[in-house]
Amino acid sequence: MDLEPGALRGQESDPLLLQKTPRELPGSGQDCYEDQPMRYIPGDVEIGFFLPLQSPEVSNVTGAERFQRPPNKACRPYTYIEKNYQQLFMAAFTLHEINRNPNLLPNISLGYRVYNSYSSEERTLEHYQWWLSGTYQPLPNYNCREPGKIVAAIGGATSALSVQMGTLLDLYHLPQLHSYLKNTQFKNIVGEQVFVDENRLCSASCPAGFRKLPLEGKPPCCFSCSPCSEGEISSHRDAEQCQKCPEDEYSNEQRDHCLPKTVTFLDVNDPWGKAVTAVALSLSLLTALVLWVFVKFQDTPIVQANNRNLSYLLLTSLSFCFLCSLLFVGRPTTASCLFRQTVFAVVFTVAVSSILAKTIIVVLAFRVTRPGSRMRIFLHPRVPYCVVLICSGIQGLFCAIWLGNSPPFPEADTHSESHHIILTCNEGSTFAFYCVLGYMGFLALGSFTIAFLARNLPDAFNEAKFITFSMLVFCSVWISFLPTYQSSKGKAVMIVEIFSILASSAGLLGCIFIPKCLVILLTSWENTIKLNKDQRPSRSKDFSFF
Structure with missing residues (x-):
């Protein structure tokens, strides 16, 4: 600092800084x-x-x-x-x-x-x-x-x-x-x-892992020591600011060193991976068993009355619905990310559109009763397959546009969990993902509405009530999926979607086919017992004849 003459005292002008005469x-x-x-x-x-x-x-x-x-x-x-x-x-x-x-x-x-x-x-x-x-x-x-x-x-x-x-x-x-x-x-x-301030004592030094936090209205040497936040460190004493760790590292408990994060994903050997795999395979096997029962007893009235070909298509699509959940298990790759959501969307659309077609056929069978009515053309055997084909084709077009413009890709998530880097799939376009879900929900809502209106139609084999309840379960699962999916992070995102896939598919299988399957098996068992009883007297006569 340079002091000019008189700078130390406003009213005086001193030519020398030190007033000494040598x-x-x-x-x-x-x-x-x-x-x-x-x-x-x-x-x-x-x-x-x-x-x-x-x-x-x-x-x-x-x-x-x-x-x-x-x-x-x-x-x-x-x-x-x-x-x-x-x-x-x-x-x-x-x-x-x-x-x-x-x-x-x-x-x-x-x-x-x-x-x-x-x-x-x-x-x-x-x-x-x-x-x-x-x-x-x-x-x-x-x-x-x-x-x-x-x-x-x-x-x-x-x-x-x-x-x-x-x-x-x-x-x-x-x-x-x-x-x-x-x-x-x-x-x-x-x-x-x-x-x-004579009574002021400067604050004690902040150790490593803390930063100095100035106290409002206090001198600069008065401060509090605030611990570094998660993901930040200070490696020396009296740090003014904490430093963020790199994205692939996390702060230790003392917040004075950064440690490398562990790479993880929903592996098939993890507890969640094992559980998902076991449940998906079991339900898919159960669906195949139900399909076998329907094929074996295809000539029974209960199978024929509900359009057995649509039932076969629905059961086949449900079996694949259970299996598509396995695409979410394992290390994400470019191929698995591309097929994960699109296969799920198309297969589920086939299942829901099959239910929609079955519902339309039930309503038309009871409503179109007058001879010569133009509505009878919709009772043509090919109409249900056209409904399934058109609805599934629209969903396929959505998926093609999605993959063509902004396809999903593998991604390393470094923010969801502090100690791990989670390998997952980025959806590419969130808008496209919700459009696919929204279209599927639109079909499910249509099926629910039509089935609800036809629930009181008289028929011993009317499955409108079963479809109504199954669609109620289906819609409830996916409505609750949306907020849960949005609030989840890391592996929980995949687990939530897998649970929704398995739960909604199981709801369709359990509400529509399991009751029919039980009726078929019980009826067959009763018929077998009755046949055995009828055959016993004839055998007795033959024995006495000899």
């Missing part, structure tokens, strides 16, 4: 300085500065030259310690800022005297005595200044001198500068907030 050392031509204040600025109250600004020169006189003249103890040569003058600049600037601020010490001006702090504690303490007594000779317990003029002292270049300085000043009940300006704060010339 006088020549007799017979040597060297400058020497008397033991008086090196700088003096008057004020209502006064502070003493004792700073190491000069040091004695080492004499280079040797031999007989040392005895050519008597030693002069009153004046000794000294040299400036220029690097220490910054201490004086800071002290002078601080007092200047205090004096120019009327809010700090109203109607009071701070003055100061600057003394040199020698390497000798004895010499420096002698200067303290001069300053305290107000004379050019150290007179202990004597003060020729006004009472209360001296208020504080600043100094103590070494620890030994600080101890001696404190011992001496305690006798006169004099503090440091901060005790006089306790609990004050002001803004300096550049607008920075400056705090002075």
Whole structure:
């Protein structure tokens, strides 16, 4: 900091920073300085500065030259310690800022005297005595200044001198500068907030894993230690900010180191992977068993009355619905990501459109009863297959557009779990994914509406009630899927979708086919028992004949 003349005191103009007049050392031509204040600025109250600004020169006189003249103890040569003058600049600037601020010490001006702090504690303490007594000779317990003029002292270049300085000043009940300006704060010339408080203790250092959190209305050295958030670290003490770990790393418990994340996915050997695989295969096998029962008893009235070919198609699609959930298990690849959602969408659409076709046939069979009605053309055997083909084709077109514009792709999820990198499939286009689900929901809602309206039609083999209940289960599962899917992260996203696939498929199988299958098997068992009873008398007659 460069101080211009008069910068330390607004009303004065001093040509020299140190108001000392050097006088020549007799017979040597060297400058020497008397033991008086090196700088003096008057004020209502006064502070003493004792700073190491000069040091004695080492004499280079040797031999007989040392005895050519008597030693002069009153004046000794000294040299400036220029690097220490910054201490004086800071002290002078601080007092200047205090004096120019009327809010700090109203109607009071701070003055100061600057003394040199020698390497000798004895010499420096002698200067303290001069300053305290107000004379050019150290007179202990004597003060020729006004009472209360001296208020504080600043100094103590070494620890030994600080101890001696404190011992001496305690006798006169004099503090440091901060005790006089306790609990004050002001803004300096550049607008920075400056705090002075003798009772203030700086906060303890923040260890690694924490960051300094400034306290509002407190000085900068007063702060609290806030632990780094998850995923952030601070590797050194008193960190101002925590640093984020790379995406493939996470912070340890102490928040002072980053550790590599573990790569994971829904593996077939994981507990969830094993459970999903076992359930999917079991349900698919059960569906195949039901299909076998329907084929074996295809000539029974209950199978024929409900369009057995549509029942075969529906059971086949349900079996594939269970199996398509396995596409979500295992390490994601480009192929598995492409087929995962599209196969699920198309297969489920075939199943739902088959139910829609069965529902339409049931309603038309009871509504179109008049001879010559134009509606009878919809009872043609090929109409149900056209319904399935058209509905499935529209879904296939949606999937083709999806894959052509923004196909799903493998992705490493580094944010869902703090300690793991989860390999999953990015849907590519969220809009396309929800369009596919929405279209499937539209077909399911249509089937539910038609079946609900036809639930009271008279017929022993009317399956409208079963379809109504199955569609209710189906829609409930997928409606609850949407918010759960949105709020899930990591592996939970895949598990939620797998559960929805298995639950809705199981709902269709259980509500539509399991009751019929039981009726078929029970009826067959009863018929077999009745046939056996009818055959026993004839066998008895044949035995008696022989």
